[in-house]
Amino acid sequence: MLLAQSQEVGRANTFVFQDCKARWNPQQLTIGNTFIQRQWRIDNGLLVNVSLKNVVTGNEQLMGASPQPSPAPEFEVRETCRKTTITADTGKAVVVETAALLVTIRSEYDSYTLTTFCKIFPQTPAVSTWLRIEQKTAQETGIASTDRVTGIETGRQWQSIKTDLTDVLLLNHVHRQLLAVTLMDHTDDKDNLVQVDEFLLTNPTTNWWSGNLFFLEDQFSKGGLIFLKEAPLPYARPVKSVADLRQNATQFAFTGLGAGADSVRESYPFTILLYQNGKTGRTAVLQQYQRRFRTYNADRDELIWHSIWGDRNRDGRMTEGFLSKEIELNRQIGIDHLYFIDGWQKGPSSNSVNREKGGLWDNQWSVADYWEPNKERFPNGFDALVGQAKDNGFKIGMWYNPDKTNDYANWKRDTDVLLNFHKRFGANYFKYDGVEFFTKKGETNLLRAMHRIVQETNGQAGIEIDITAGLRTGYFAAMPYGTLFLENRYTDFRKYYPHTTLRNLWQLAQFVDPRRMRIEFLNPKRNQHLYPNDLLAPARYPKDYGLAVTLFAKPMAWFETSGLSDSTRQAFTKLLAVYKPHQSAIHQGTIFPIGDEPTGFSWTGFQSQTGKSEGYVVVYREMNPQSSRPISLYNLPAGTYRFEHLSGNGKNFQASTNGNGSVTFSLPATLNYGFFRYQLLTSKTKP
Incomplete structure (x- = not known):
């Protein structure tokens, strides 16, 4: 203070x-x-x-x-x-x-x-x-009220x-x-x-x-x-x-x-x-x-996160050679993040392909060198990879599963590991996985660990707060400490649909700031055989649609880039080249979900209001028969606006509104999107 x-x-x-x-x-x-x-x-x-x-x-x-x-x-x-x-x-x-x-x-x-x-x-x-x-x-204990409605008029007031x-x-x-x-x-x-x-x-x-x-x-x-x-x-x-x-x-x-x-x-x-x-x-x-809890810093906060875990090879390809190739491919696409997933460490986790060799999900400090770099996979250490990544403007992230033993009693040792990686390699993005607390002491120690990471790096580092499983801090208990890792979705289990990811983001955006949420986009061509005759299968959409779903949140490339087809790689490259110059402005605006709730059959989208009469809109036409739809935008003063088409379906257009914010969007193709920047051309004066 x-x-x-x-x-x-x-x-x-x-x-x-x-x-x-x-x-x-x-x-x-x-x-x-x-x-x-x-x-x-x-x-x-x-x-x-x-x-x-x-x-x-x-x-x-x-x-x-x-x-x-x-x-x-x-x-x-x-x-x-x-x-x-x-x-x-x-x-x-x-x-x-x-x-x-x-x-x-x-x-x-x-x-x-x-x-x-x-x-x-x-x-x-x-x-x-x-x-x-x-x-x-000793603490006294209160007694919970047992009052209930019986229908009997006792004359007693509610206590x-x-x-x-x-x-x-x-x-x-x-x-x-x-x-x-x-x-x-x-x-x-x-x-x-x-x-x-x-x-x-x-x-x-x-x-x-x-x-x-x-x-x-x-x-x-x-x-x-x-x-x-x-x-x-x-x-x-x-x-x-x-x-x-x-x-x-x-x-x-x-x-x-x-x-x-x-x-x-x-x-x-x-x-x-x-x-x-x-x-x-x-x-x-x-x-x-x-x-207010995490002031915006574009250099720290804006990146296209990348994790090879989304292709379900787990840590089987976590090697120096494989990641080096991924860095080069990601550079070409516009992804700017090197993430050492589970498997960088010597000790295997319970999710490792080598978990039969003593995989742990807890009590990692019982193995003295568990958190040492895996020399079999990284014989030259991390220096060369980190150097290659930084030469290309990449940011560095690492997976970590803090030790739950005795209510996170080892939280200082855990944070020592991460702070060492911050000092040595400039790692600033630490994904906390495997978290579960059953006691107040465990919750407190976990928050102490997050606090230490942020405080001792002067705010340069933060936590990817995984809320996919376990008993965790949820949406509001750790707001200063980083970004919410919202969900794991895989085509391997037929659990990834672009419209359900969009729906989760759209619904949450009413209450949870979208720029606090990491949202995945996948390789849409994988596992097409698992979606037979499915009209909403990922491969039915334009190749960049899944990426377009994430634009107003924090995009996460959830795949092995080397597994993308040339056409998918080109589609991602094209959209990211358009998006990244606007990324910071979008995230500094007030972000509203617009249109109808996504169902796979709606007209829906997001609006970022960056000024009194300007901002950005992304509109999604799902499997809906109407090629045009009026959508109400928020806080749009009466006047004529120019909508500049940036990417996706659609084209430049002008629209007039009388103050109710209604703008008609046209997207000729179903399962498509349009990404626009809008600006007031002329205002309407009241008679």
Whole structure:
């Protein structure tokens, strides 16, 4: 942290950082910026919600003060607070973050100390809170409510929850819609990754939901609140909770600190965000917030990832000679990444072609030289290959499976290996595979390892966070540390279809920033015999269609380049030559899924809004009989626009819109795409 200012609560104080401001006195704390302001009453050392205001509109979101303080520990706070100290601070939790204002409220009791953190980024309509618990004696345990609806009119009111709270708010439920978003990872055996349940809350009822992400939207104004728990998905959390949101009429209680049972423990951050303009605003605000955790660096973040694992030879071709040929072929295509997959190391993994020789998926440090380079496959070490790659402008990545033994007790030794490769070879992209944590200690140690990699390389290195299997950090628990490796898909098992990969990306893009996701494109000609008479088989599409699916995310070449046909290689080369000059601009824009949800039979696509009246669009015509389709683009002021055709099907055209954003796209061929850049030519003035 860069600056600090603290005092016991005894007089008024103010702390300012850019457009963020914190004010406090013995009874009250206020924190806010240009967009959002939250206010709490300080009650026995804990915070009680008093106000949540949209600064832009002036609208107050709360109906009154909350009945309980929050966040609150897993036990009732019966002791009297002896001393409260408030600290205002600015800086970064990790080097890649945007600097934020952090307010710390440390309250000391006889048997424990409770510290509440409140964090706000500049120019961002979001405030996060979390709780640290330091106990001097054994932890008390709360008792979960057993209340249920029986139909018997007892006259009793719903009892307020007092423990294990992340936040409690009194909110208007009349003419409000709640969206409960259920996300799924574990993508090796899951392929429907998003479910959105919509509830009208006009009539007061008692409800509860599990999940990381909720929206509460005013049906008239289309403005609302976003509630985000920055935690693994509910099934993967080491500390389970019955629900994440319990609602009874106006009382919304967000539960489940997930802090564990150690004498010193910390909850997951819980963030409230404000938005306007319905679905468009929700997506834009969520992307803006996620990007605060890992500030954009084009030199680090823009590359075409390559892994030979996608052709299912596993590590059988992990040799110096084979990778040298792949580097040269990739250079010709425009792929700029050398990735040492599983097999670079001396010890075989459980996925190795040599796994019968002692393949391990855990306890790797029981073999002294397990993580030494494999001299049989790389007799000259890695220096020559890395030199060849760097001479061609490539970036270096490595696979790694951290040792799970005793809750990742060897996390420092694991990170020593990777930091050594960073220092020696400039490796900056480390794919964490095989991850699974069953305890809070295991989760904490894993995050410590990720943090160390990023922090000690000054943000140059990051983690490819594999969420394909195991019990892992999911979409929101490790946002500063790297890119999400979303899915393994193979034609060998008939599990790769361009439209299902597109669908997963399209659905997730409403909630998870697409530039945080690594998305695969395969050799479409492999294993055609496994898709007999299948009209949506990969080989039915243009050869570059799979690549076109990934353009607004992080593309990953998931194949042995030497196995591509000449025509496929040429198609990839042509599209990458067009795409790469625009790649950075696309990823710096706000990215929206547009059109209909991909099904294999839709008109669908993505839009990147890079300026007020300019941006990029990629449109996909699936197996749909219509050769033209109007598609609504977001935040398109009324006027006439030029759509410059960059690649794929289609051609240059002009379109006029009256402010509703509707633009008609024409793609003559089915199973095809069009990639365009748009720019306002003339605006329409209102009469």
